[in-house]
Amino acid sequence: MTAKDTFKTIDELAQALQGVGYFAERRLITAVFLSLKLERPLLLEGEPGVGKTELAKALAKILGRPLIRLQCYDGMEQREALYEWNHAAQLLHMRAAASQTGSGASPQDIEREVYQKRFLVKRPLLEALQTPAPGALLLIDEVDRADEPFEAFLLEYLGEYQVSIPELGTLQAEVAPVTILTSNRTRDLNDAVKRRCLYQWMDYPDRERELAVVRSQVPEASAQLTEQVAQFVGRLRSQPFSSAFQRAPGIAESVEWAKALVALNTLTLDPEVVQDTVGILFKQREDVAAITPLLHDLLAPAPITSL
């Protein structure tokens, strides 16, 4: 069964995702559903820590596909993402062949000898293409970290699920891999890449979703504490508080924070505890400093602004 037919409806997909602990908005699930049905790559953009990479992992689980991850970085080259020839093996093979046959071999023969599939080192993209059924789930993580020329290498893969190797020809996907791209938007991606993908902007979760995530990830936290964590983090992300910080904490941070609070045997939040653990929520010195004067308002029992 291909990924296309695994889930008949959006609800089915949502349930499956919840089953592995991924709680998503219906909007996002609709996009995932379409990307499976239409066999299109899905580009996820959003702030760090909103669950982009987690979605790929959860999806791999429910589809029963191996997750192949390509972590992008600056200066990434084709040979690190697509394929590379095993040059050492090629050299040895060439020497061995030459000593056996003498110097009778023509250049074409040598070339054919040396550029065989067995000397091809598969990198993530090629590996994803050649994964036998049920196929792979390819996560191209943080595409925005790679430079613009690199995006051009991706185009053929994203558009046709194939890779052209000059010496061998075109290698087509056996089963179209489910492909997820993520970007933190440190720069804008090229339109050519976006055209080939379905797009989804991922926002910070609403309170209910955050609660569900924290509950399922940190079941040992008391209900009261979980509520408080979700409310506190929700307030941090909304006005008027959010403008005081460079980077609001994501879901990943809320979960980490809840875990830390449980480890410290916290039953309810108070300014002191928040002060001691604020390093988990914020990673910038300026942000850590900015929270102190706001603590009183942030911990006020009734919502100050409608959240």
Add this chain to the structure above:
Amino acid sequence: MLLGDARSGKLGDNITGFARALRRAGLPIDASRISLAIEATGLVGIERKEDLSAALKACLVSRQEDQMVFDQMFAALFKDPELTRQLLSQLLPQMPTAKPGVPRKSRVQEALAGKNKQNDPGKSKEDEMKFDAAMSASDKQRLQQADFQSLSASEFRLVEKLARQVKLPLPQIKGRRTRTGGRGERIHWAKTMQMAARQDGDILSLPRMQRKPQALPLLILVDISGSMERYARLLLAFLHQATRESPRQIFAFGTDLTDLNQAFKLRDTDDMLTQANRQIQDFAGGTQLGKSIAHLRVHFAKKLTGRRTVVLLISDGLDTGTAETLDSELVWLKRHTRSLLWLNPLLRFEGYAPIATGASVLNRHVNGMLAIHNLARLEELASALNTLLKIK
């Protein structure tokens, strides 16, 4: 009423009309996206409005900033089905090229109204010889709104000529990307094999992987306060043309920060100026550099990844904010960038020293400062930028 098949019936037409309306509002949507959207609609069905919206959004929107346009347009169409019919009647091949960056609501409004708001081509550049190229006639009057609608023909030629002649030494480093070359630390085995295969399997030379030069990203901060008014317009025009090859971020600051990146993406310098003009609200006001950098820190810090950005600050340093704010913000800026260069074009006299509070704080932090006396002409500004970038 029976609902038609998404691929053949009325729904397909409706989606096409909707997508084209979005395109008029400036979203990059081509025919393949539209057919994808129609296919997607068939898959999710039209029973639930939110599913339909999500499906269309996934197919038709590809930028975060376009989301709101989409939502408003979608809501408008759902509220008033009559609009859809109107949109369909507008399916004529007269597509005005919508410009990105115009405030959202008016964009949607305009697109829905189908207004064809094009630049008036009747006005020729020759007519607007209000300013002479030497930047000397412009400070007779202090205007609250920036008056740089478009360049006069002579200015346009000057800016173009200067961008060609004064090649700014845009900062570069050795990148991580490589090419085949004679020098370099690593051997280019792939190339070696290719060459060997052509030489009967003999390796005659060992080509190397040489690191390609890579342009460092620039962050340009241009002061548009009253004291800088004379320079801002032509300076922006010059920078727009001269820094094309580097990845760049550009912000104007006065009392607050204005993001000019959308404007700078436009290819045409006149279009850029028109849009910048529309965006800048605090033209010819005071300078609050500290506050502006704080704004940069909170909203755009992410763009300064890797600590490799070269900051080009063009300001007279007459800061009206507090010295403490400026100091702490500059410390932050320096920590997140490679170098901070300051071009100071205020000075009318030779014995200048940066002693005004703001200027002295700035002077303490910058990696390089260049003060130019009697800067009356763009030529000098361009060559000053050139000199400054060499300091790096």
